[in-house]
Amino acid sequence: MRVRLNVYFPPKLARQVSELAIRRRISRSAIVEAAVTSWMSPDGADRMEAAFARRLDRLSRQVQRLERNTGLTTEALALFVRFWLAVTPPLPDEDQAAAQVKGRKRYEGFVETLGRRYASGKSLLDEIPEDIAGRDGGSTDT
Secondary structure, eight states: OOOOOOOOOOHHHHHHHHHHHHHHTOOHHHHHHHHHHHHHOTTHHHHHHHHHHHHHHHHHHHHHHHHHHHHHHHHHHHHHHHHHHHHOOOOOGGGHHHHHHHHHHHHHHHHHHHHHHHHHTOOHHHHHHHHHHHHTTSOOOO
16 A cells, blocks of 8 residues: 655756656656655665765775876986986087077977877876886786
């Protein structure tokens, strides 16, 4: 036996329930009954907490990857700058103007190449394992 209840929904929610009923080919009553059952279920809160925990775990892993990638990028840049400063001799004053012009052209080429690589989806972080594997003769052991 079933008991009849009259409930009132905001028009938008009523439309959503009706559209879901049409898509799933079930009655609106069945949808409302399932929603109320789920709401009153003692494990409903546990399921929601588990879903949040899974999402938080996934976000934590993404943040860890970002931290690792940022750290690697920072270290690579720092090593390059240190090396460049150590091996680049100072220029005589009379060569400064020509070097600045050449430097601007090289920088424009660098930015253009960087833009192309970025647009292609390639990244240095993706190439590092390939470079290491190629150097080690294809070994992927760590």
